[in-house]
Amino acid sequence: MPFRRPRFVNGRILHNGGNGIFYRMEVSIPDRIEFLPGQFAMVSGWPGNDPLLPRPLAIFRAGGARGKGTVEFVYKVVGRGTALLSGLHGGDPLQITLPLGNGFDLGREDRIWWLVGGGVGFSTVFPAAVVLEEQRAAFEVFLGARSRDQLPPREWVPGGGTPGRAHLCTDDGTAGFFGRVTDAVRERMDRLKATERARLSILACGPREMLREIAELAVPLEVPVQASLENHMACGFGVCWGCVTAVRDGEKTAYRRVCKEGPVFDAREVVW
Amino acid sequence: MPFRRPRFVNGRILHNGGNGIFYRMEVSIPDRIEFLPGQFAMVSGWPGNDPLLPRPLAIFRAGGARGKGTVEFVYKVVGRGTALLSGLHGGDPLQITLPLGNGFDLGREDRIWWLVGGGVGFSTVFPAAVVLEEQRAAFEVFLGARSRDQLPPREWVPGGGTPGRAHLCTDDGTAGFFGRVTDAVRERMDRLKATERARLSILACGPREMLREIAELAVPLEVPVQASLENHMACGFGVCWGCVTAVRDGEKTAYRRVCKEGPVFDAREVVW
Amino acid sequence: MVNAAGTPDLTSRVGSVVLKNPVMSASGTFGYGLEFTPFYDISRLGAVIVKGLSLLPTPGNAPQRIVETPAGMLNAIGLQNIGVERFVRDVVPRLADAGATYVANIYGRTIEEYEEVARRLSGVASLAAIELNASCPNVKEGGIAFGSNPEGLSGLTRRVREATGKPLWVKLSPNVSDIGSVARAAEDAGADAVTLINTIVGMAVDCRTRRPGLSNVTGGLSGPAIKPVALRMVWEACKAVRIPVIGIGGIQSAEDALEFLLVGAAAVQVGTANFRNPNACVEIIDGIRAFLVRERLAHLDDYRGTLRI
Amino acid sequence: MVNAAGTPDLTSRVGSVVLKNPVMSASGTFGYGLEFTPFYDISRLGAVIVKGLSLLPTPGNAPQRIVETPAGMLNAIGLQNIGVERFVRDVVPRLADAGATYVANIYGRTIEEYEEVARRLSGVASLAAIELNASCPNVKEGGIAFGSNPEGLSGLTRRVREATGKPLWVKLSPNVSDIGSVARAAEDAGADAVTLINTIVGMAVDCRTRRPGLSNVTGGLSGPAIKPVALRMVWEACKAVRIPVIGIGGIQSAEDALEFLLVGAAAVQVGTANFRNPNACVEIIDGIRAFLVRERLAHLDDYRGTLRI
Numbered sequence A, B: 001m002p003f004r005r006p007r008f009v010n011g012r013i014l015h016n017g018g019n020g021i022f023y024r025m026e027v028s029i030p031d032r033i034e035f036l037p038g039q040f041a042m043v044s045g046w047p048g049n050d051p052l053l054p055r056p057l058a059i060f061r062a063g064g065a066r067g068k069g070t071v072e073f074v075y076k077v078v079g080r081g082t083a084l085l086s087g088l089h090g091g092d093p094l095q096i097t098l099p100l101g102n103g104f105d106l107g108r109e110d111r112i113w114w115l116v117g118g119g120v121g122f123s124t125v126f127p128a129a130v131v132l133e134e135q136r137a138a139f140e141v142f143l144g145a146r147s148r149d150q151l152p153p154r155e156w157v158p159g160g161g162t163p164g165r166a167h168l169c170t171d172d173g174t175a176g177f178f179g180r181v182t183d184a185v186r187e188r189m190d191r192l193k194a195t196e197r198a199r200l201s202i203l204a205c206g207p208r209e210m211l212r213e214i215a216e217l218a219v220p221l222e223v224p225v226q227a228s229l230e231n232h233m234a235c236g237f238g239v240c241w242g243c244v245t246a247v248r249d250g251e252k253t254a255y256r257r258v259c260k261e262g263p264v265f266d267a268r269e270v271v272w
Numbered sequence C, D: 001m002v003n004a005a006g007t008p009d010l011t012s013r014v015g016s017v018v019l020k021n022p023v024m025s026a027s028g029t030f031g032y033g034l035e036f037t038p039f040y041d042i043s044r045l046g047a048v049i050v051k052g053l054s055l056l057p058t059p060g061n062a063p064q065r066i067v068e069t070p071a072g073m074l075n076a077i078g079l080q081n082i083g084v085e086r087f088v089r090d091v092v093p094r095l096a097d098a099g100a101t102y103v104a105n106i107y108g109r110t111i112e113e114y115e116e117v118a119r120r121l122s123g124v125a126s127l128a129a130i131e132l133n134a135s136c137p138n139v140k141e142g143g144i145a146f147g148s149n150p151e152g153l154s155g156l157t158r159r160v161r162e163a164t165g166k167p168l169w170v171k172l173s174p175n176v177s178d179i180g181s182v183a184r185a186a187e188d189a190g191a192d193a194v195t196l197i198n199t200i201v202g203m204a205v206d207c208r209t210r211r212p213g214l215s216n217v218t219g220g221l222s223g224p225a226i227k228p229v230a231l232r233m234v235w236e237a238c239k240a241v242r243i244p245v246i247g248i249g250g251i252q253s254a255e256d257a258l259e260f261l262l263v264g265a266a267a268v269q270v271g272t273a274n275f276r277n278p279n280a281c282v283e284i285i286d287g288i289r290a291f292l293v294r295e296r297l298a299h300l301d302d303y304r305g306t307l308r309i
Ligand SMILES: Cc1cc2nc3c(=O)[nH]c(=O)nc-3n(C[C@H](O)[C@H](O)[C@H](O)COP(=O)(O)OP(=O)(O)OC[C@H]3O[C@@H](n4cnc5c(N)ncnc54)[C@H](O)[C@@H]3O)c2cc1C
Pocket: A040, A051, A054, A055, A056, A057, A058, A059, A073, A074, A075, A076, A077, A078, A079, A080, A081, A082, A083, A120, A123, A124, A229, A230, A231, A232, A233, A234, A263
């Protein structure tokens, strides 16, 4: 039976490859998992204790059958841990704890969804598109990147990147919208009818700066924003209190664990 | 020009493969080296600081041309460092300091040479056979292993393992002489004429226990033994004083660096 | 005793507290224990040591709270916790239900607060012991002021000793010149056991941004990096006191745990290792058992403290 | 000063000693310096600190002397060295020939021996400074007895200060409760600089053979594992004293070195890193220079001590 409660599994890499910017890795695991878009895994696969801590990666896809699951990750090499992952080969072992955290809440009917991904943040929001497609819900995708080569390959983009549904943005104008993804969201928002806006929900993942801007843009318009945070994590399942973010708790601020109470937060709660 | 003085080089693995017991690795390095049989290299090739220290490996072979050298190592997986080495692939980088230590002294003319290797110790003595073959010197090889599969592949053995010149010994009798390599050496020694014994020199590398027995056997017969020690090393080039062995220094004992004053020692000097 | 199946006996005693095996979770790395129930049955552990508890709920330090270092990590959580009241009300019944042997790690900003927390816990029947954190480096009042010299520690221990009838374990700071004398001070003041080591004070900075890695500037170093220091201190403490010594610091594997037992520890705690492998504690228990089978030892007691110098 | 080629100025001052750059080799990890001449021109270093010298040649400890630990190593070399006489006779001329700035690290079994070694070196014109090792954990008489409390250190420093006119750097032990007060004791007793940290006392055992990893049982922990502790102590020492602080401990890269400079170190020393990469020191010098170029800083002085808290 597929598992939903977190487990620590020994996986084995099936494929691991990339275009120098983004890597996609498929791993076989002992059983099939069920996950919600926005949930993540803690991954480590290197020998030795340096680096020591596992790395959080969004669950990009999961499949397989009873007693024989697979899980896919998409990642960007930004430091030592991800560099080590990128050097692993098919057949190499990989330790994974999954599924972790609270995913996006896609339960509300008849909504219009905007999925906003900054940088590798798309890996967290694309799985939501898969579910929304199944639910035949209306959605658009906004992707921001520094330049053309930093955008995800077109075939990964939900709906194949159809213009009008997929808004690609580059800071340097080498592809799509010339400017930041938050600017594209703002422009599109300005063109939205009030009736549409009333049905709009935003799912976002990317640099904290981007999430803050989206929140500042959408919250005053009463557009709900579910923001997925990417804090540093040690454990990923709520036992170290290392990953906290400040949230509003009545009059005060409190620290909530991103791995446990998040990584998806209502943007109104977060102290940006 | 080939270098003989130690250098730290960034190599790149050309081939790395094995039969599960012994691995052989060829590495391209920036320049051709000249080395003496018995000299070694300090090798590290894994990312991260755990394990921290490089590992000493005998130089098995070296080749290449000006500005484009190669070096080969033969190793056995016994722990974490060697396990990491065995997981490296062609194209992976490897850091190497070489050539290090004092090799065997093969300068004496008209000698009969016995090359004794216990376990992976053969990787240190085989290069001596190559030189002796070139010099058309008389030599025999004694190899000890726990069992048949722990013996080096026949094609690595100097002279292809011709019986009479190559004495293979296994503790469990699964191949060659049934018994320890020291027993084989003792038997052969007993059958040696005094005139031959007077011309005999032994080169040995293997477990300290084996070296001690060879010394106890040969020294009283005034057969010179050059023993290559395999102490733990941190630096490999004489600056940490971590690798010392006790040697006789007149009446007293003194500690000598295996990496610098060795790894090859006159067996009479060593306090076994 | 080797039973019919040849299973070695791992029973470990920390004073009057009998543990089914020597492996406990370290405070602050295991939440309140319940977070591990998806992974395994926490009653399999020697004991669960919960996150440090204070009198009142504590918000903890601002992020950034953790930073990775070579084979280790620094943390400055600042003892975020739900406070002793909520612990007793919400957590205790569930730990008891789970059949877990559990220990409360406590700290206070003042001696009075320590006493108060200890008193509040004294009536909790299922609680096995109280571990007094006299060594948290990350809050000004978190005990380090008491724990870094024998006199301060002695005073604190004596007062808490009087405040509770529960077995009292005192957790020592490694940031001292002479761990033996600190351990002796705890023993003399009435501790039933000493636990060591807590984290070593460390620091990380980013050479580009020129800022500290932690909002608190300094933090506590844990993980494999500190194991050699922890092992040495546990060995020294074992020589210095007669009460049981509980060893912690960088334990990742059964071999690591056995090393601490070999130098004389009555039991061990596993901290940072839980982060990379949530099953670490039970894998270590299984590994110790397998080791004793291989070594043909019937009791862990036959192995403990048998270092050959 | 950025010269025509835009090269930043790395000149570093340790009191009266002017170094062409802040990178020195750490004592005991660099032999007598000459062993590095196959790898590079040792005059490129800020300074070479040679292996600890004693009055008489010292045989050192029996093997096993080293053992690897997670991201670190333990050593118990026991200060094997050729003695100050042979050093002056055989090594000094060659170091001077090589154009190296060099510093003698010294130790004694008694205060008198320390004084004697210092006196013997005072007449060596090319010697830049004396580094007093008051912190070797591996020989009973190796200074740790003096270095682990402010009083002992103060007495030793004062006596050696009187015995020599050479700049005197005092190397501190990290195995103390309060590094600030130890550093102040050295300052008050006349040290021209403090160097820290020496190794942290640690231990390794083999759970199968049940034997210690080192013949000496305990040893000194060095390498990346200790960097967070070293950095914290250097930062604390910088706040505690006005004399220059030389930072060591786990430096492997230019970034690591910059971290120590950022918290206020006047210069740094590189130890264990030399073992894996004999070119470590010069690569670090080049890396610091490249960093300053990227950050558009003309002088290392513009960077040193600029941590933003
Ligand atoms: C819930 C969640 C889901 C994520 N999903 C993905 C994903 O699907 N694909 C992807 O490429 N990345 C994802 N990330 C980010 C990814 O975890 C980091 O890029 C990775 O941990 C960096 O490790 P490193 O060793 O390569 O970099 P490091 O050398 O450790 O650091 C490089 C950079 O990465 C950041 N970073 C380091 N450690 C962490 C950590 N533990 N958590 C978060 N950030 C860190 C640092 O701030 C630094 O800027 C996710 C993060 C979180 C929290």
